[in-house]
Amino acid sequence: MPASLVWLAIGAFAIGTEGLMIAGLLPAIAADFHSSVATAGQLITIFALAYAVGSPILSALCGGLDRRRLLVAALLAFTVSNLLAAGAQSLWQLVAARVLLALSAGLFMPTAYAVAASLVPPDHRGRAIAAVTSGMTIATALGVPLGAWIGAHADWRVTFVIVAVLGLAGVAGLRFGLPARLPLGASTLAERLAVARRPAVLQALTVTFFWIAAAFVLYTFIAPYLEQTAGIGPDGVSAVLFLFGIGSAIGNFVGGQLTDRIGPVRLQLGALAFLALALAGLGAATALSGGRALFAIAPLMLVWAVAGWAFHPAQTTRLIRLAPEVGMIAASLNSSALYAGIAFGSALGAATLDHGGVPALGWVGALSAAIALILLAVTARRRAADAAAAQAA
Numbered sequence: 001m002p003a004s005l006v007w008l009a010i011g012a013f014a015i016g017t018e019g020l021m022i023a024g025l026l027p028a029i030a031a032d033f034h035s036s037v038a039t040a041g042q043l044i045t046i047f048a049l050a051y052a053v054g055s056p057i058l059s060a061l062c063g064g065l066d067r068r069r070l071l072v073a074a075l076l077a078f079t080v081s082n083l084l085a086a087g088a089q090s091l092w093q094l095v096a097a098r099v100l101l102a103l104s105a106g107l108f109m110p111t112a113y114a115v116a117a118s119l120v121p122p123d124h125r126g127r128a129i130a131a132v133t134s135g136m137t138i139a140t141a142l143g144v145p146l147g148a149w150i151g152a153h154a155d156w157r158v159t160f161v162i163v164a165v166l167g168l169a170g171v172a173g174l175r176f177g178l179p180a181r182l183p184l185g186a187s188t189l190a191e192r193l194a195v196a197r198r199p200a201v202l203q204a205l206t207v208t209f210f211w212i213a214a215a216f217v218l219y220t221f222i223a224p225y226l227e228q229t230a231g232i233g234p235d236g237v238s239a240v241l242f243l244f245g246i247g248s249a250i251g252n253f254v255g256g257q258l259t260d261r262i263g264p265v266r267l268q269l270g271a272l273a274f275l276a277l278a279l280a281g282l283g284a285a286t287a288l289s290g291g292r293a294l295f296a297i298a299p300l301m302l303v304w305a306v307a308g309w310a311f312h313p314a315q316t317t318r319l320i321r322l323a324p325e326v327g328m329i330a331a332s333l334n335s336s337a338l339y340a341g342i343a344f345g346s347a348l349g350a351a352t353l354d355h356g357g358v359p360a361l362g363w364v365g366a367l368s369a370a371i372a373l374i375l376l377a378v379t380a381r382r383r384a385a386d387a388a389a390a391q392a393a
Contacts, residue, residue, distance in 0.1 A: 004119065005131040007173040008112040011075050012135030014166040015105045017143030018082060019047070020136075021159055022098075024148025024237060027223055028156045033091040038350045040091070041220050043098055045350070048216075048343035050099045052336045055106030059332045060189040062107065067115055068178045072171055074108035079167030086160035106339070110332035113316060115178075117331070122324075123260060130256025130313040137252040137309055141245025145238040148223070152234030195329045200322045203379040205337040207372050208315055211272065212338050214279060214368035215308050216345030218361045221353055228358045229286045230294040243298060247305025255310030264314035264321070265380045271314070272376060274307035276369035283362025 030040040085097035116128040147159040258267045285296040319330040
């Protein structure tokens with residue numbers, strides 16, 4: 001793997017830390033701004049919507065720019081936005097800062113994935129994408145629980161300052177560590193919409209939507225879930241999130257390796273099946289209490305993390321294979337579908353929390369994962385049948 005992938009992963013680490021740590025900070029933010037946890041959860045929903053809508057538009061507008069300069073500028077804007085979030089004096093100011101964070105992240109991440117895929121031969125794309133995604137998984141393993149711990153023992157604003165420092169380090173690495181003359185991705189918004197309307201691509205994007213929605217129904221409110229189900233406080237939440245991060249790192253590595261060996265679809269089917277089972281198990285675990293609940297929750301969250309993160313590099317690789325001549329566009333569209341799913345999942349989680357309570361979160365997430373599994377199985381079988389018929393003809 002090219003050494004320059006490390007700098008892309010560092011940028012992903014900073015973005016992943018900010019994007020995922022907010023779930024562990026929601027109780028502290030809600031208390032600071034005198035709102036409910038469900039209302040504070042809209043910080044995740046609004047961020048995801050801004051990312052989903054802004055990413056394809058900004059990618060189209062900036063497609064003709066030099067890739068290295070674009071990545072540096074996007075991560076620099078992300079760094080400044082973290083400082084704005086740290087200084088927010090109201091919930092709406094924090095919302096505005098998170099919109100800016102989403103727009104800069106939405107420009108950086110699909111560009112990083114596309115650049116990573118362009119730096120390696122086609123049969124190594126799964127591993128290259130997984131290398132960039134490793135920044136996100138390391139953020140899940142280290143940055144997210146650290147952010148939750150800092151939020152519990154210090155001012156939650158400190159976490160945004162730390163992420164800003166990480167972003168600044170990433171800016172320096174990208175400026176001097178990426179090769180020059182990276183491939184451009186110039187395309188109009190109309191061209192991107194045309195790719196999205198391709199039946200195979202649209203079906204794959206729908207699977208992305210329901211896969212990530214399944215996770216964020218529960219992940220958005222993981223802190224109150226753990227507190228009410230297992231009776232653990234902020235330190236315990238940090239420990240469980242660390243375990244989840246370890247599983248994410250394992251899943252991302254395994255997903256990248258197996259995608260190149262057995263193909264993305266077979267891996268995705270297994271990952272979605274385990275994800276649905278794990279989330280259903282977490283829903284059932286709410287019937288337990290104390291130590292018994294935690295004994296059940298810990299392995300289930302590990303399975304959830306491994307299965308969920310193994311899916312991601314496989315899905316990105318599959319989309320690039322479905323539209324190889326417009327792979328950079330497909331990667332950008334996948335990021336938009338991913339964050340649209342996060343917005344839907346977090347909003348659905350808030351509604352579930354208000355009307356069904358904590359016990360319903362896991363079951364609703366499992367239902368979304370089952371929908372993704374069924375969609376993938378049906379569309380993959382239909383595509384295989386069409387390919388066989390075309391070959392026979």
